[in-house]
Amino acid sequence: MTSDLRLMAVHAHPDDESSKGAATTAMYRHQGIDVMVVTCTGGERGDVLNPAAQRDVDLHGLHTVRMAEMAAAVQVLGVQHAWLGFEDSGFPEGDPRPPLPEGCFAALPLEDTVPPLVELLRRFRPQVVTTYDEFGGYPHPDHIRTHETTMAAIDAAADSDYRPELGVPWKVLKVYYNHQFTRSRVIALHEALLQAGLESPYDEWLDRWDEDRDMFARVTTRVDASDFFEERDAALLAHRTQIDPEGMWFAVPMDMQKRVWPTDDFELARSEIPVSLPEDDLFAGLRQQPAGLAASLMGDAAR
Numbered sequence: 001m002t003s004d005l006r007l008m009a010v011h012a013h014p015d016d017e018s019s020k021g022a023a024t025t026a027m028y029r030h031q032g033i034d035v036m037v038v039t040c041t042g043g044e045r046g047d048v049l050n051p052a053a054q055r056d057v058d059l060h061g062l063h064t065v066r067m068a069e070m071a072a073a074v075q076v077l078g079v080q081h082a083w084l085g086f087e088d089s090g091f092p093e094g095d096p097r098p099p100l101p102e103g104c105f106a107a108l109p110l111e112d113t114v115p116p117l118v119e120l121l122r123r124f125r126p127q128v129v130t131t132y133d134e135f136g137g138y139p140h141p142d143h144i145r146t147h148e149t150t151m152a153a154i155d156a157a158a159d160s161d162y163r164p165e166l167g168v169p170w171k172v173l174k175v176y177y178n179h180q181f182t183r184s185r186v187i188a189l190h191e192a193l194l195q196a197g198l199e200s201p202y203d204e205w206l207d208r209w210d211e212d213r214d215m216f217a218r219v220t221t222r223v224d225a226s227d228f229f230e231e232r233d234a235a236l237l238a239h240r241t242q243i244d245p246e247g248m249w250f251a252v253p254m255d256m257q258k259r260v261w262p263t264d265d266f267e268l269a270r271s272e273i274p275v276s277l278p279e280d281d282l283f284a285g286l287r288q289q290p291a292g293l294a295a296s297l298m299g300d301a302a303r
C-alpha cells in the first residue's frame with residue numbers, strides 16, 4: 001500500500017522516537033504512510049542507564065554507540081530518519097543549575113536551529129508533524145528547544161520569503177504534541193497492576209506528581225496503536241544504553257497495557273483544515289481529500 005500521506009515526528013534525542021508515539025509511527029508505516037523521524041541531537045550527554053551496555057560505551061564512545069542504536073530502532077519501526085546534527089545539551093542538575101554547555105542545541109539561537117529543519121520539511125513535505133508541547137513534555141532543555149525549533153520551522157517552511165535556497169515552500173496542515181506520559185495514564189496502569197496483585201513501579205513517581213498537572217486534559221486525539229506495542233518495545237530495546245530490559249518500561253504486562261491504555265495520545269496544536277474533536281487519527285480530515293486539496297490549501301506558498 002502506498003499513499004500521498006506523510007508524517008514527520010520531530011524528537012530531541014535518540015530513543016525519544018521509541019518512547020513517545022512509536023507505536024503510532026509503526027502503525028502508519030504499516031498503512032503505507034511515509035514516516036520520517038527527525039532527531040535534533042546526538043544524545044551525547046545522556047547517561048548510560050543500562051549497566052550491560054557500559055562496555056560498548058567504553059570501547060566506542062557514547063556518540064557512536066547511540067548512532068548505532070538509533071539505526072537499529074529505525075529499522076524496527078520501518079521509518080525514514082534524519083539527524084538534525086546538533087549537540088545534546090545534557091540535563092542541568094544542581095542548585096543553582098549549571099550553565100548550558102557552549103554550542104549545545106539549547107544554547108543556540110533559533111536562527112541556527114531552524115534552517116536545517118526547514119530544509120527537511122520542504123523536502124519531505126509532511127501534512128502532519130508531531131513534536132512536544134511548550135514545556136517540552138518534560139523540562140529537558142533539548143525538549144523545550146525541540147518544541148520551539150519545530151514550531152518556528154513549520155512557519156518558516158511555509159513562508160516563501162524565508163530562505164528560498166532551502167527548497168519550495170511547504171505548509172504543514174496539522175501539528176500535534178505528544179502526550180505519552182500523562183498522570184491519567186500512569187494512574188490507570190498503576191491501579192491495574194495493583195488490582196492484579198502485581199508490584200507497581202509508579203508509586204514514588206505518582207507521589208511527587210502534582211495532581212493538577214495532568215496533560216491528559218489537553219489530549220484531543222487518541223490513536224489506538226496497540227497492535228504495534230511489540231514494535232515499540234523492540235525499538236526501545238534497541239536503545240540499549242538507555243533502556244534496562246529489567247526496568248520500569250516493561251513493568252506492565254503487554255496484555256494489560258493493551259486492555260487498560262491501548263492508545264498513543266496527542267494534542268492537536270494547530271490545524272489548517274476543519275476538524276472535529278476528539279479524533280482517533282492524526283490524518284483525520286486528510287484521507288479522503290482529492291489530490292489537489294493539499295496543494296490548493298498551500299495557496300501562494302506552493303508556487
Ligand SMILES: [Zn+2]
Nearest residue numbers: 012013016140
Ligand atoms: Zn529526550
